[in-house]
Amino acid sequence: MTESPAQHEPPIYRRIADSLRSQILSGELRDGDRLPGENALMSEYGIARATARQALAVLINEGLAVPRRGSGVYVRLFRPIRRHGSRRLSREQWGQGRAIWDSDTRGRAYTVDEVHIERLASTEDVGRVLDSDEVWVRRRRYSVDGRPVQLAASHFPADLVEGTAITLPDTGPGGVYARLGDLGYSPVHFTEEVRARMPAPNESELLRLPAGNPILIVARTAYTSGGIPVELNEMTMDAAAYVLQYDFDA
Amino acid sequence: MTESPAQHEPPIYRRIADSLRSQILSGELRDGDRLPGENALMSEYGIARATARQALAVLINEGLAVPRRGSGVYVRLFRPIRRHGSRRLSREQWGQGRAIWDSDTRGRAYTVDEVHIERLASTEDVGRVLDSDEVWVRRRRYSVDGRPVQLAASHFPADLVEGTAITLPDTGPGGVYARLGDLGYSPVHFTEEVRARMPAPNESELLRLPAGNPILIVARTAYTSGGIPVELNEMTMDAAAYVLQYDFDA
């Protein structure tokens, strides 16, 4: 009946993970730095390889580190993208949000990498929401400091926007919502939906994430005041990033 | 120079995980069902225990399964909480969203478990946003089918709402935003921010989640049209759940 002196002490791998995490969050290890590898942890703590891997897996799973086969495990810390103060975008400025973000994120480069626009047959989900068999799809990829962090796919009912500037890569001043206003679909009301932690779809390749990496999906539907759906926007982002989603004035 | 016949075939543990996942998503295995355990996978596929564990870890990491020590690994599938059709809430109805959700989620019980209201000194973050040293905090826990899925903490500047119905557990018809309107802070404009996949804070205990379980945080600030911040709302939810976040008419 020897009382175990260390009751419910955290397991070894967790103590190591806690130690590494505190080094990351305290700033001792910075974004991009290389963590001690499996071999280093093995010799430092006198543990087996599997235990060292388990410790690193905790941080990788939390999104604080990224393993690179053949190279090492690296710190991956997103600083929050956050607008300071109380400046907000009017709905009309929504389409220009990028420019304002650029000037307001303290020098961090938040940019659009790629734009694709095409006309497609609706998928079942999109067709049900937009009540249309064909849609124009506008895909964009956003990057922060050169790292892709977000994909956006905007779907418009094809018959509603056919032949308008929405079907062009550059929508002009005021962006998409100004063009929708030109078509008489203004003001626009939004609904929002957050789907967290989807099993990773193929799209994650575009974010340069490994298959199976958890992602976050935010869907937004825009309606006219008459209740006609005019846009279905799906934003797919790395679930480990902190992202300022939007910020507008109604 | 023997050409490997199976180039880049997925590893064993991933093939097993894919098989189990498809059984879950196809409905063959349902929420609460028990998955084949480590021993079952070992004998079925002729693999080592570590490999079987790795396969199950994939599903656990994706949030599709939950291990219960001494018992087994169980399917944990949240059906989407989704309002059908195009019915939306007006801003005035926002405070009554719960009642409307209740009647509109096809019999799923989306309920408020607990409510706590107290007056506190502001934390640094809250104080900066609300520009107030003291705040009234209103905490609520939401459950779906008896499982806690979401925490909400609404912060109000103490000097603005002192003595009003907002400081009571039941805010009455129209909810918090009707009370803010009574105080002359109407209409209200929102900003939204999504912070994904935080390292789990202590709060996760209230969601009955293990420490380190990924959670999702959505923050919303409400401003008057004059730019005065009147509410900071932080929603903490299980990152594995699919949650309809909100749905309102501007």
Place this chain on the structure above:
DNA sequence: CGGGGCAAGTTCTCTGGAGACGCTAACTCC
């Protein structure tokens, strides 16, 4: 019939070892 204790079953933690695969940098050769 209720309660306590036991045993089987299951996950959790950890050890030790091995080959495969990918990245990087040093080296060699032109």
Place this chain on the structure above:
DNA sequence: GGAGTTAGCGTCTCCAGAGAACTTGCCCCG
């Protein structure tokens, strides 16, 4: 000096085994 090659390093996958911790159901006893 530049280009191609190679060796070392580090992660990835998988094996075999063992004790600890926990849950559950069953049996026995009162």
